[in-house]
Amino acid sequence: MPRQATPAPTAPPKSDPGVGTAASPPYFGIVILAALVIVGVGLRSTASIIAPVFLVLTLVITVAPLRSFLVKRRWPGWLASVVSLLAIYALLLVILGSVVYAVVRLVDKLPDYASAFTRIFNSLLALSTRLGYGQQQIQDLASSFQLSSLTAPAQALVGALSGGASLLILIITFVLFLALDSGSMRERIEVIRETRPHIADGLVNFASRVRKYWIVTTAFGLIVAIMDYVALLIIGVPLALTWGVLAFVTNYIPNIGFIIGVIPPALIALLDGGPGKALAVIIVFTAINVIVQTIIQPRFTGDAVGINGTVAFISLIFWAYLLGALGALIAIPATLFLKSVLVDNSVPANWINGLISSDPKKETPARQRQRRQQEVPPAERQSGRGRQG
Template sequence: MTERQGIPRALIVLLCTASAVVTLAGMREVGSIIGPVLLALVLVLAVAPVRTWLERHGAPGWTLVAAPLALVLFLLLGMVAILGFSAAQMATLAPTYSRQFDQIVLQTQRLAAQLGIGTQQVNQAIKTLDPGRVFDLLTGFASGLLEVFTSLVLIVVLVLAMCLDARAFSRVLSSDMARHRSELVRALGLFAHNTRRYLVVSTVFGLVCSALDVIALWVLGVPLPLLWGVLALITNYIPNIGFIIGLVPPALLGLLEGGPKTMILVIACYLLINFVVQSLIQPKFLGDAVGLSTTVTFLSLLVWTFVLGPLGALLAIPLSLLARALLIDSDPAGRWAAALVSGQAPGDGRP
């Protein structure tokens, strides 16, 4: 009996890792093209139920393309306007509070001297909390997203093309030829369903959190509460760290406007709202739609941000779901990998 020769497992892992690195590096180099393509795909999936509803009710063929396209245009133009206004406001806010910041620095230095803490240590800590640096980072984040969204011509053309091909694509997936790729078809359908569910639930609860944040900031007297509410809604799509990004600007403004007490109240309100809405209520509606463990979610955030920048941070979950559908769910032998990335053992109810 001859032994079965196979490729060593370690070599397979190394080859797969090298292929992933080369692929991601290539995607990063052409991120200006891939970013809008992936954004258009997610937007088309988000508005697909509109096309399905119109088709079910016998609407004319041209409306199956025009209605989703108009909805996407409305979303894109609204996002461009919001991000442009936010970037302009954040760029002008920091200089207006320079005097208040200097006063806080002096008070902190005096308190540190009374406690026996060296001035050099205090200055180093203050540099890390400089609101100018924080606002510069947030302005860069908003500007990075704005650059992507301002590629409206390319995005609109891509959305239009995808909407025109949607019916043909659906027919291909439901044809007899697709039966030979049943696992892939099932994985793509699951990806589309889970992505829509994730977007809808995240948007609804993001609006709830944003409205509550705006009310809390308005009561506490923090400037531009509506702007920070919109920022909280946008950063709601960023897993793990989005909440912190949305909290930093109003907390700093609370410190500059009303002192440490206001800052603590802002942080407490954000923590309470986020814990109740996003940690207790939202998971009951979202359920297992994401199908990604906390560790995989955080790693996907890092990877997609590295590849596509700020847009990758916003689309980290949908893009990870797409990668899971193509690489894991479409392979019948990949059940163990699906259990690994979802953090759920086979048979526990998660796909």
Template sequence: MSDRAIPRALVMLLITAAAVVTLAGIKAIDTIVGPVVLALVLTIAVSPIRAWLTRRHAPGWLVVAVPLAVVIVGLLGMVAVLTVAVVQMAVLVPGYSNQFNKLVADAQSWAAAHGIAPQVSKALRSFDPGKIFEFAQGLLSSVLGVVSSLLLIVILLLAMSLDAPVISRIMSAASAERPAITTALTTFAHKTRRYLLVSTIFGLICAALDVVGLYVLHVPLPLLWGVVALITNYIPNIGFVIGLVPPALLALLTGGIRAMILVVIVYMVINIVVQSFIQPKFLGDAVGLSTTVTFLSLIIWATVLGPLGALLAIPLTLLTRALFIDSDPGAKWSGAFVSGEIPSERPRS
């Protein structure tokens, strides 16, 4: 008598329970997991530099030092720009209290003329310039928090850079005995690099155009909002909206509703045209994730790891897919649901 197979519903329930427990454990140590994943992604991003130096027979210390220096310079440059710009914003915002009060008075007058004064007054009471100033201070504290964790990220980058040549040799040696897992991890690294490259190029294009538009519209701190637009470009689906909110609110304070509408139009034209029509043609199948999976991954990883999880949502999902789906030859249909592509069938003889 053959053993009964485990019911599929029970298998799915166990998988779901294991996923929930795993995510809860990751969330409990998010201050460690976040920097580790960021260091891993950055190490993968500069691996072509390491490979190029290796092919040129560069000394071992140079193979480690050059990619590490590229990453550290990029991180420090971005943190420096954010720190200076946020300090400027913290000084600048309190000066717009008079404009804010005028906007409140205009809104109350309009509400009174349309018979909805009580509702509008109740909503406006939740806003005041002090809260905007507190928001600016909160941004500055967040940036300083990144600086404080930068040492851990740099140490992790150094360790991973030292281990990268050894890991490459281990992967090459293991490809004969464990072809599925090595292929899956190699594909993960390739897709992560391509995703970061394409996202960075088009993020820089969008950020530069946004900065020009904000300069033309006389919105304060355009460089800050350009850097924010570049960073939020890595957040799938909703990143552009997150990057739009601060300059739109500042345009409202400095130039009124007309200026805010113009900022919204400029951002929508630039970001929708570039990210919706041009970028997908270059990105192609680099990600290999369906739209639904991409959006769900954003929600899940942002809940587990916070803002860093939102930035790393795509690489984290690609890593999860590589470990649990692509490494299993029998899970091709599970991969099809994740990627939204029907797997090719072998031709019948």
């Protein structure tokens, strides 16, 4: 009987690449989240240094085109760097100096309204007495609380802002070196692109977006501040210029910046002219905020930010918790950095854009490749550079 041939052993089935590809992104996202938690602990412990340094870094990126423009106009490289350096110092003075100015003016003005505050409080006490609600508790509160007690926290804030002389020197020195080195940044990015094209694309993407964000937000902040200032002058609210400056700074804080900016002028209006004047301030500020910051501004910042409103609000809480008050100011740029470097230019993590992007259809891999090619200068596209990303 002929011997039957033994069938050849079959190779074990290869794993379906589609399954691995489909399963890897969620696990990759978990690893990213775990890494962010670890990094967050370190950021929180060094917030007093990281927050101002990152703010300076984004401002240097924003001012970088000014140096290129001056060099193209045949200015000496050192002179173009000096002009850029002075522009960065001016921006820092406007942003941080505005906060100090508003707080100092508020501290000086609050004691003048102590009697007005007592009068309003007594009116509320009389109203509660007629209604029969908590008369004894309100009397105890009225006797223990004075408006002048609000000046202590405000003075502590002024001391914190003015007491960091060593940190201020560090920032000034950091700006100096970073501004002088910014002229060779394009060559450095090209060196990174040769071995890590996705990282280079992420850095270029972040620079483009954060530059547009600062420019557009600053422009609309000035518009809102001027409109608020004029409205407060018409209503007759004291310290109108101070509240206009405060509105300009709080415009950088997403979602709740308007609320922070309207409380002090509404309070002063209440103490100076009663509920009618305070209500007028709230109505005017709300109307300006809805028209300019809610309807018009997002049409210009949408492409720059690229994150939805929920993520913007969560990022505000997240960065304010990690980096303090300055973290609220740089919440959007910090989120843009993580999005550009870790999400937009990483294939395993690109699925996260479906959750955080303001327009997910614009964040598909094909659209991102097309946008990256458009961000590469024409001379580099002709020479074949930038096609690796």
